[in-house]
Amino acid sequence: xxxxxxxxxxxxxxxxxxxxxxxxxxxxxxxxxxxxxxxxxxxxxxxxxxxxxxxxxxxxxxxxxxxxxxxxxxxxxxxxxxxxxxxxxxxxxxxxxxxxxxxxxxxxxxxxxxxxxxxxxxxxxxxxxxxxxxxxxxxxxxxxxxxxxxxxxxxxxxxxxxxxxxxxxxxxxxxxxxxxxxxxxxxxxxxxxxxxxxxxxxxxxxxxxxxxxxxxxxxxxxxxxxxxxxxxxxxxxxxxxxxxxxxxxxxxxxxxxxxxxxxxxxxxxxxxxxxxxxxxxxxxxxxxxxxxxxxxxxxxxxxxxxxxxxxxxxxxxxxxxxxxxxxxxxxxxxxxxxxxxxxxxxxxxxxxxxxxxxxxxxxxx
Amino acid sequence: xxxxxxxxxxxxxxxxxxxxxxxxxxxxxxxxxxxxxxxxxxxxxxxxxxxxxxxxxxxxxxxxxxxxxxxxxxxxxxxxxxxxxxxxxxxxxxxxxxxxxxxxxxxxxxxxxxxxxxxxxxxxxxxxxxxxxxxxxxxxxxxxxxxxxxxxxxxxxxxxxxxxxxxxxxxxxxxxxxxxxxxxxxxxxxxxxxxxxxxxxxxxxxxxxxxxxxxxxxxxxxxxxxxxxxxxxxxxxxxxxxxxxxxxxxxxxxxxxxx
Numbered sequence: 202x203x204x205x206x207x208x209x210x211x212x213x214x215x216x217x218x219x220x221x222x223x224x225x226x227x228x229x230x231x232x233x234x235x236x237x238x239x240x241x242x243x244x245x246x247x248x249x250x251x252x253x254x255x256x257x258x259x260x261x262x263x264x265x266x267x268x269x270x271x272x273x274x275x276x277x278x279x280x281x282x283x284x285x286x287x288x289x290x291x292x293x294x295x296x297x298x299x300x301x302x303x304x305x306x307x308x309x310x311x312x313x314x315x316x317x318x319x320x321x322x323x324x325x326x327x328x329x330x331x332x333x334x335x336x337x338x339x340x341x342x343x344x345x346x347x348x349x350x351x352x353x354x355x356x357x358x359x360x361x362x363x364x365x366x367x368x369x370x371x372x373x374x375x376x377x378x379x380x381x382x383x384x385x386x387x388x389x390x391x392x393x394x395x396x397x398x399x400x401x402x403x404x405x406x407x408x409x410x411x412x413x414x415x416x417x418x419x420x421x422x423x424x425x426x427x428x429x430x431x432x433x434x435x436x437x438x439x440x441x442x443x444x445x446x447x448x449x450x451x452x453x454x455x456x457x458x459x460x461x462x463x464x465x466x467x468x469x470x471x472x473x474x475x476x477x478x479x480x481x482x483x484x485x486x487x488x489x490x491x492x493x494x495x496x497x498x499x500x501x502x503x504x505x506x507x508x509x510x511x512x513x514x515x516x517x518x519x520x521x522x523x524x525x526x527x528x529x530x531x532x533x534x535x536x537x538x539x540x541x542x543x544x545x546x547x548x549x550x551x552x553x554x555x556x557x558x559x560x561x562x563x564x565x566x
Numbered sequence: 567x568x569x570x571x572x573x574x575x576x577x578x579x580x581x582x583x584x585x586x587x588x589x590x591x592x593x594x595x596x597x598x599x600x601x602x603x604x605x606x607x608x609x610x611x612x613x614x615x616x617x618x619x620x621x622x623x624x625x626x627x628x629x630x631x632x633x634x635x636x637x638x639x640x641x642x643x644x645x646x647x648x649x650x651x652x653x654x655x656x657x658x659x660x661x662x663x664x665x666x667x668x669x670x671x672x673x674x675x676x677x678x679x680x681x682x683x684x685x686x687x688x689x690x691x692x693x694x695x696x697x698x699x700x701x702x703x704x705x706x707x708x709x710x711x712x713x714x715x716x717x718x719x720x721x722x723x724x725x726x727x728x729x730x731x732x733x734x735x736x737x738x739x740x741x742x743x744x745x746x747x748x749x750x751x752x753x754x755x756x757x758x759x760x761x762x763x764x765x766x767x768x769x770x771x772x773x774x775x776x777x778x779x780x781x782x783x784x785x786x787x788x789x790x791x792x793x794x795x796x797x798x799x800x801x802x803x804x805x806x807x808x809x810x811x812x813x814x815x816x817x818x819x820x821x822x823x824x825x
Binding site for chain 2: 458461463464465466467468469470471478479482483560562
């Protein structure tokens with residue numbers, strides 16, 4: 202009897218795997234390719250060497266005033282010397298510890314979300330969204346529990362950037378979900394209100410929203426009913442971003458097949474249960490890239506608060522580089538600010554990719 | 567004397583009508599999709615509905631749990647009339663399970679979570695009890711080992727059996743099947759039909775839209791033929807298949823039984 206035997210798997214020949222094979226097939230597969238690879242390498246070399254030299258080799262790191270800078274490379278002394286200002290703005294020196302506690306807490310709460318199987322992950326996630334903002338608010342504002350009150354005019358730098366983006370992100374997402382659901386509602390009144398809201402806020406530039414919030418709004422309010430400038434800016438940003446968020450989420454809702462709505466309904470789930478248990482978990486997962494895109498845009502848009510006189514990270518850098526004690530440090534300042542923004546935005550982007558991968562349950566058809 | 571007994575049985579049967587459609591009409595825009603549908607289904611009855619595509623058979627059974635809205639006539643399910651009243655609709659949906667052509671499992675939940683979701687959130691069963699019930703039904707559809715997988719990891723036949731189990735976990739009085747085997751590869755049809763036959767043996771009231779005539783012959787009490795929105799013929803299976811009364815039924819049967 203002829204047995205059919207499976208042949209054993211052979212490892213592929215060395216010409217098609219390994220780094221050398223990769224080099225050969227991708228970079229040097231033909232004379233033309235080899236030449237363009239070499240030209241490319243030269244351009245990279247020519248561009249990078251001066252940058253590396255400026256930023257690291259010839260750069261000055263130590264010292265406490267402009268004399269420490271040779272001006273042959275980057276004067277990082279400036280950034281290091283003014284770091285407190287970039288991070289805390291005008292927050293009183295004596296109260297820095299309060300901000301530091303918040304930073305540490307923030308890091309402690311974010312870290313478990315990055316790890317696959319961290320203990321108390323769910324708890325820390327909820328605490329991050331509920332308890333943390335309260336604790337942070339109390340610590341930053343002070344005025345109770347024996348804490349020195351610090352007015353929001355004094356908040357600035359990275360602290361202010363983080364406060365605005367955190368509040369913006371935490372508030373814009375749920376508001377966006379409600380607006381998106383509202384826009385798809387069968388009830389005409391709700392649908393019209395939500396559509397009008399979204400189109401109104403999406404139709405105006407953020408700068409004019411902020412301007413309205415800070416300059417125009419007080420004109421309409423009765424005398425004395427003047428509320429905090431930061432709060433006004435926050436409300437403006439949240440309204441603006443939630444309109445964008447709503448449209449991103451609506452895209453996700455539209456991608457969910459009708460069968461899912463029907464299956465949920467046929468099991469006796471009401472509107473809110475089928476939305477929160479069946480439709481939204483799938484829709485939000487689909488639009489994670491869009492949501493994070495909006496978050497990143499929001500994070501960077503916080504720099505616009507400078508036009509209403511709030512000192513975010515970029516604005517603190519802006520005001521420090523005109524300091525006559527530190528000539529010619531604008532490049533260093535902006536490189537630093539850009540680098541900090543990039544770190545945050547890149548982290549959000551990486552986190553979203555990890556989240557997508559984790560939530561992928563292999564149902565793609 | 568005999569007449570009396572017959573009347574008694576009739577009246578008893580009357581009270582056992584679990585689904586009643588009286589002169590139901592439905593339009594999709596201008597299109598008159600259901601025309602004067604009258605149908606009574608008794609508790610424990612197993613009805614197979616067939617007919618050409620576009621004849622309104624899916625629409626009809628989807629009206630029974632209000633996935634489609636009818637515009638005229640009366641639909642009474644388990645003593646509750648279907649109106650716009652959301653309370654009535656949700657009450658009926660709890661008692662009526664439906665199994666779709668494309669399964670419509672929840673892809674973001676595991677098989678077990680699919681099964682326990684409605685019992686937990688609608689029937690307010692505790693998680694442990696819901697999982698116990700879920701496991702029972704998974705065993706009944708013969709895939710208990712798949713409990714922790716996601717629907718996307720199962721074959722079509724397995725997914726459809728999970729979908730049936732998901733409906734059964736709500737302990738429904740009526741099960742509707744909307745072409746449960748039409749999206750399946752041929753070798754998987756049998757496992758789903760076997761599940762449905764077993765379900766029929768438990769005395770479940772079933773309405774199945776299907777083209778599986780073998781299933782109709784063995785399981786159905788009545789076979790209904792629909793065409794162009796009307797019920798053309800309804801009869802016991804052996805009469806229906808051996809002596810169809812209407813020309814259209816004959817034509818349809820000759821077409822689907824030809825090969």
